[in-house]
Amino acid sequence: MNAEIMAVGTEILLGDIVNTNSQFLAKELAILGIGVFRHTAIGDNEERFTKALGEAFERANIVITTGGLGPTKDDLTKEAAAKFFNKKLIRHEEAYNDIRNYFLKAGRSFKASNEKQADFPEGSIILKNNNGTAPGCIIEENNKIMIMLPGPPREMIPMFNEAVIPYLKKLSDRVFVSKVLRIVGIGEGDMAERINDIIDKQNNPTVAPYAKESDVTLRITAEGKNEEEAKELIIPVEKCIRERLGEDIYGEGNTSLEDEVGKLLVDKKLTISTAESCTGGLLAGKLINYPGISSVFLEGMITYSNEAKEARLGVNMETIKSYGAVSEETAREMVEGLVARTGTDIGISVTGIAGPGGGTIEKPVGLVYVGLSINGKSQVRKFIFAGNREKVRQRTVISSLDWLRRELVKL
Ligand code: ATP
Ligand code: MG
Secondary structure: OEEEEEEOOOHHHHHOOOHHHHHHHHHHHHHHOOOEEEEEOOOOHHHHHHHHHHHHHHHOOOOEEOOOOOOOOOOHHHHHHHHHOOOOOOEEEHEEEEEHHHHHHHHOOHHHHHHHHHHEEEEOOEEOOOOOOOOOOEEEEEEEEEEEEEEOOHHHHHHHHHHHHHHHHHOOOOOEEEEEEEEEOOOOHHHHHHHHHHHHOHHHHEEEEOOOOOOOOOOEEEOOHHHHHHHHHHHHHHHHHHHHHHHHHHOOOOOOOOHHHOOOOHHHHOEEEEEEEOOOOOOHHHHHHOOOHOOOEEEEEOOOOHHHHHHHOOOHHHHHHHOOOOOOOHHHHHHHHHHHHHHHOOEEEEEOOOOOOOOOOOOOOOOEEEEEEEEEEEEEEEEEEEOOOHHHHHHHHHHHHHHHHHHHHHH
């Protein structure tokens, strides 16, 4: 089975709204094991829409549209679909009553234009809209399935979850199970080199890498007669990947680096404080994203100026003068001064050149020193990050958290 996603709406073409519906649907379809080879965005124009629909059905047996189900004249998805499938639009009484009741409950007047939201191509399966007025619908015809969903994400997403997932699952007697591994500290290219043979070899389960700014994920998806069978298939492939990537895998499923670090700190009852220069609180902010962090995170300082480094952390002005504020020596005095003052088990200091200005040949933009003190022992690492100011700051935070994570698992 494969599907295409079609986002309907001139607003999308003009760039007025971001096509998050397609993104959502693409991810969900991947989880269901339904191949998606093309997305289309198309304006509110019946002729062009019908043409695109015909083309999509030449390639795929399922087309999912979002948008154009509303009451206005430019909402034409159902009308175009009816023509395409050669069907009449028929009033659906239950949907009609639902829509009217929705208006009554909301204290709004039910206008004649709203009635058209209760008309569907003859023989459609109606998908109730519990969060708005326009119901969705499904047409099944000659091995073609067209699923029409409303445009607003807050209506479309619940409708997809409540009605479309069960519908799609029933189309196939196979079950798909996915497991996501999260990787940090190595780029997508490095990871590919280490596991490419596994990715290439597999078709059940499939192994799909996906890189984001902060980390790389690997989704292992298996297909089986039932959940157990699919899960069994994942186990040996996951084991093989774990052997290759080891500690570069920081977690699985819906987690984040800061959640994993937060959990480790809380489990091990290790208190932490931070002293940041170029990241200006981003590192502390990330750590504090973890809901349970209050028992271990004691203090975060933003010591941006040399004076603050001296006054708050006791960094020697002579050190800054001789080696520079961005130097191994300063990072070390920062972290040692930090833990001496806060008394935490762990301290992290950050000093770097985020750019765009301030770089030299010896000390280029992107040069960052991170100091890490654990139970009285401090170390400093030098990094050189590529990218603009924002990227350098983000990468500093990720690398600092990842370094801390790798140290914590050893304790
Ligand atoms: P309505 O009944 O609200 O008119 P509709 O099904 O006719 O719903 P549209 O008119 O096409 O949908 O879009 C309504 C709103 O839904 C848009 O203004 C936009 O905010 C949101 N929306 C539509 N399509 C998308 C999309 N592909 N991604 C994200 N949001 C979208
Ligand atoms: Mg509309």
